[in-house]
Amino acid sequence: MSVLSGRDMVGGYGGADILKGCSIEVDEGEIAVIVGPNGAGKSTAMKALLGLLPLKQGSVWFRDRELTDLNPQQRIAAGIAFVPQTDNVFTSMTVRENLEMGAFLRNDDFSDSIEQIFELFPALADKHAQLAGELSGGQRQQVAVGRALMAQPTVLMLDEPTAGVSPIVMDELFERILEVRRSGVAILMVEQNARQALSIADRGYVLVIGENRYTDSGKALLANTEVRRAFLGG
C-alpha cells in the first residue's frame, strides 16, 4: 500500500481535461519523479493530489484514507507538504520566520527541527536573520524545501525544485533530497531535468497528454531506448 496515491485521475481547470486517467503513487522512503513533455499535465497531476484541482473522476488516497473530497488545508494537515515552483518563500520574512511558518500547524517545540534544517542546509544557518527575498535563487529553493520539511510531512511534493538554478546548485539540491529520503519521507517531484531526476528516482512516471505512457523504476526508464529517444533526447 503506497502512502500517497492518485488513481485514474481525470480533471482540468474548467475547459478541456488536462488529466485523462492518470495514476501516480509514492511510498515511504521513496523518490517518485514525474517527467514528460511540456503540457503533459505533470504539475497538474501534483496539484490534483494536493486538492488544488477538482477531479471529475478518480480518487486520491493517503494510505487507506480517501482524500478526494478534502480541501488542500485538510490534506496538508494529514501530512502532505508542497513546494510550489515559484513564489515558494515569504520574501518579506526572515529565513527563520519562513521555517517557523512551515511548522505553523505543529504545537510542539520545533526548535530541534530548525536546527536539523540548518544542518541539512548549512548556508541557511548563517543567513537565518536575513529576509528570504534577499537570498540567491538556490538558497531560496533551500528555504522553500526547509519550510515544507518543518511540518514533518509524510509526503513531500516538489514542483520543479531545480527550475532556474545553476547546475552546481542543482546537484547539491538533489543530494539533499536524497538525504531527506533517507529519513523515510516519501518524495514526489516534477522535474524538467528528466535525466538527472530519473537517476535518483525509485519510481518514474512518463506522462504524455494527461496519461501515463511509461511507468517503471528510474533506472529502467533511463535504460529504455524508446523513452530515451522520445523524451530524453537520445
Next chain:
Amino acid sequence: MDAITDLINALVLLLNYVVVPGLSYGSQLALGALGITLVFGILRFANFAHGDSMAFGTMVTILVTWWLQARGINLGPLPTALLAVPVGIVFTIVLLVATDRFVYRYYRRQKAAPVTFMIASMGVMFMTNGIVRFVIGPNDQRFLDGERFIISAREFKASTGLSEGLSIKVSQGLTIVIAVLLVAVLFWFLQKTRTGKAMRAYSDNEDLALLSGVDPDRVVLITWIITAILATIAGALYGLDKSFKPFTYLQLLLPMFAAAIVGGIGNPIGAIVGGYVIAFSEVMVTYAYKKVFIYLLPQSLEPEGLLQLLSTDYKFAVSFVILVLVLLLRPTGILRGKVL
C-alpha cells in the same frame, strides 16, 4: 542677549504652532493610515469606509462618555472618554465583522477584483456615514472634559519669562503617548506572536500561507478586530483634540490614504512615517511665519505679509499634491510598499 531671546522665542513659536500640532495630528493620521494599510496588506483592497469606521467608533465613545458624565463618573484630570473608548472598540468590532460577513466575504468567495472590493467599501462608507449621522446628527459634538492643558501658554510665559508661550493640550499629550504605546504593541504582535506572523505571511504570499496551514478566516477576523481598535482610538483622539463632526471624518480619508501610500502601502512602518510626513507638510505649508521672522530678522527687514504659503482652507490640497508626486515619482512609497 536680546538676539538669543529672540531666537528662543522664534523656536518656541515654531514648537507651539508647528511641532506639537504636527506630532499630534501626525499620530492621529498614522493610526488611521495603519488601519488602511493593514486592510490593504491582508484583505488586499483600499478600504474607503475606514474614515467612517473611525466616526462610528468615536460616536459610540461619545455616547458612552455622555452617559458616564450624566452619572457623575469621570477620570479627574483625564478625559472621561478614555473610559468609553473600550465600549466604542467593541461596537466597532461588531460593525466591521458584520460588514465583512455580509458584504466582503461574498466578494472574497467570488474572488472579486480589488476594484470591486473598493467600490463595495464605498457603499459601506455611505451606509456607515448614514448610521452615524442618523444616530448622533451631522453637527459638531464636544466631549472633552478634565484638565485642558498639560502646559498652558500663560504658565509657560510666567515660568520662563519669554514673550511667546508654549501650550500642550492634554488631548495632544494623550494622542502622542497612546499612539506610541499602541504602535509598540501592534509591532510586537506582528513581529513576535504566532498569529501576527501568520498575518504577515498571509499578506506576503497568500497561497504559500494557506499551504503552511494558516486559516484565512481567522486572519481576516483578526485583521478586522485590529482595524476596529486602531480606527476607534484614532477617531476618539482626533475628536478629543479637535472636535467630532461626521463629515470631518469622511474628509480625513484623503490625508490618511495619502499617508499610507506615501509611506508605502501595506507596510506598517510606512504608514507611520507617512502620517507624520503628511501632517507636518500640512501644518508647515499652512502656518503663517510672519512672527517667526519678526523675531529672527532685524527690524528693518520686518516682513509685511503673513508669510503663509497656503491658506488653511487648502490644507487638503497639500496631501493631494504629495500623493500625486509620490505616485508619479516613487509609486512604491518611501518604504517600498506594494504598488497600487
